[in-house]
Amino acid sequence: MASTKTNPESGFNPTTKTFHSLRPPIYLPQDDAPISVVDYALGYALSIRSASCWPDSTAALIDSATGQRIPYSDLLKRHKSLSYYLQHVLKLSRHDVALVICPNCVQVPILYLSLLSIRVVVSPGNPLSTGSEIARLVELSGPTIAFATSSTAHKLPKLRLGTILVDSPEFESMMIRTTFDLDLDHGPQPSQSDVAAILVVALCRSSAVAAGERASPPVLLYTVPLFHVFGFIYSLKSVALMETVVMMPRFGLDGMLKAVEEFGVTDVAMAPPVVVAMVKSGSSERYDLSSLKSLVIGAAPLGKDVIAAFKAKFPTVELAQGYGLTELTGPVSRVLGPEESKKWGSVGRLYGLLEAKIVDPETQEVLPPGKQGELWVKGPTTFKGYVGDPEGTIENMIINGWLRTGDLCYFDDQGFLYVVDRLKELIKYNGYQVAPAELEQLLQSHPGVADAAVIPYPDEEAGQLPFACVVRRPGCILDERSVMEFVAKHVAPYKKIRRVAFVNSIPKSPAEKILRKDLRKMVLALLLTTSSSKL
Structure with a gap:
């Protein structure tokens, strides 16, 4: 509970040196009345259905590729039928682990709900992973069964209960059988408590922003993968709030814009590179985007220059940045509403269940507002540890409940959080710390740059040099000198770009995070094989 000495403007308590949430309080179920994430999500959805004027045929899930629609009435029936089949036919039970290797599709949220409802541990994986990477995931999580698609099943090893294809007629039949009563164990697992807690946060957030403000349910387009914590949590949240969700099996800018036009999408969850692409591509002019109201941005910071360019091009679309961690089961903070979205560069205020500290990484001194340091967070959504990870790692990450x-x-x-960069990504130049994210945001604002990333390059005198990897826009003439001069005009001398390589693309994860290790390997290979600046 926050002390009376907590500053009502910033949320900072100078006595405890802790930042408290400025959001309305959120109340979780009591320990003596536990509730699972599925009970909570579906119970909330049913209450909305009974109280709202939205038709029962409102689409819950839409496949952007095929146009298949699953209304809420069918979704609930399919969930119950599939849950029964998993429990009574396949004999899955509490503590069994199910590996899910699927691209975004309408079957996955129903599968998640059904597995969670019978207390099966869900282990989602990247469908683009190689066979050896999936084998490592199997080794860590120990699944008894896998769910895949016809395009991913060949990469899976044999499991005790085999692999079920979610895009097969057999899986469809599992969801449309006669439903019987489920024999569910209602004792909550710690991991489910975490998810239920964060779901409460998401529901309160969304209800504060959206409920009562729109005459019809919002239509969300998910460009983020469902195996990522962002997509996993938001898919459950969307079911609970009866939001229509459009699933894109594979992301492409034109495909996304076409889906916005075709399905009347109001909100899109995405990573910063997609925002940059919307600003710099002429594709948006070919589609009717009048239904679009907001973009929810996560996974990485979004630069002020990019925000300014976006608002100039799309003045009626709200940009809402957020920040979250897998280790906290999802979101930590988010911008809410038009007024807060004016705080360009901020990832919003803390959610109601969380506390935070800013700690100097060298001295461990706890810092006040305006000072940069490592973010420490505490709350009921903190994870219990990594599967198969040494205890020492957890002890180093969680200190007295602080992550x-x-x-x-x-x-x-005013209590708004700003993310500068990952501490381990900082470039050490002549004793100065240089944040790659700041330079990347600046480079992305250049009209001739389609994409960019900055990595450290070893140097005997300076320690490390800021090294820029740049993707030119088609038809643009851009050389190493012009890139370095552009950056030098906007930053302090120690932040200057010292070397540049032009590349065809920046390696990224499905969540659109830069794969810096892969990028460093690319640069090393370039420097070892040629003096050219073209990969």
């Missing part, structure tokens, strides 16, 4: 995020951040005097 060390590894992110360099600061709060302003």
Whole structure:
């Protein structure tokens, strides 16, 4: 509970040196009345259905590729039928682990709900992973069964209960059988408590922003993968709030814009590179995007220059940045509403269940508003540890209940959080710390740059040099000198780009995070094989 000495403007308590949430309080179920994530999500959905004027045929899930629609009435029936089949036919039970290797599709949220309802542990994986990477995931999580698609099943090893294809007629039949009563164990697992807690946060957030403000349910387009914590949690949240969700099996800018036009999408969850692409591509002019109201941005910071360019091109679309961690079962903060979205560069205020500290990574001194340091977070959604990870790692990450995020951040005097960069990504140049994210945001604002990333390059005198990898826009003439001069005009001398390589693409994860290790390998290979600046 926050002390009376907590500053009502910033949420900072100078006595405890802790930042408290400025959001309305959120109340979780009591320990003596536990509730599972499925009970909570579906119970909330049913209450909305009974109280709202939205038709029962409102689409819950839409496949953007095929146009298949699953209304809420069918979704609930399919969930119950599939849950029964998993429990009574396949004999899955509490503590069994199910591996899910699927691209985004309408079957996956129903599968998640059904597995969670019978207390099966869900282990989602990247469908683009190689066979050896999936084998490592199997080794860590120990699944008894796998769910895949016809395009991913060949990469899976044999499991005790085999692999079920979610895009097969057999899986469809599992969801439309006669439903019987389920024999569910209602004792909550710690992991489900975490998910239920964060679901409460998401519901309160969305209801505060959206409920009562729109005459019809919002239509969300998910460009984020469902195996990522962002997509996993939001898919459950969307079911609970009866939001229509459009699933894209494979992301492409034109495909996304076409889906916005075709399905009247109001909200899109995406990573910063997609925002950059919307700003720089002429594709948006070919589609009717009038239904679009907001973009929810996560996974990485979004630069002020990019925000300014986006608002100039799409003045009626709200940009709502957020920040979250898998280790906290999802979101930590988010911008809410038009007024807060004016705080360009901020990832919003803390959610109601969380507390935070900013800690100097060198001295461990706890810092006040305006000072940069490592973000530490505490709350009921903190994870219990990594599967198969040594205990020492957890002990280093969680100290007296505080999770060390590894992110360099600061709060302003109004309680808004700003993410500077990952601490481990900082470039050490002549004793100065240079944040790659700041330089990347600046480079992305250049009209001739389609994409960019900055990595450290070893140097005997300076320690490390900021090295820029740049993707030119088609038809643009851009050389190493012009890139370095552009950056030099906008930053302090120690932040200057010292070397540049032009590349065809920046390697990224499905969540659109830069794969810096892969990028460093690319640069090393370039420097070892040629003196050219073209990969």
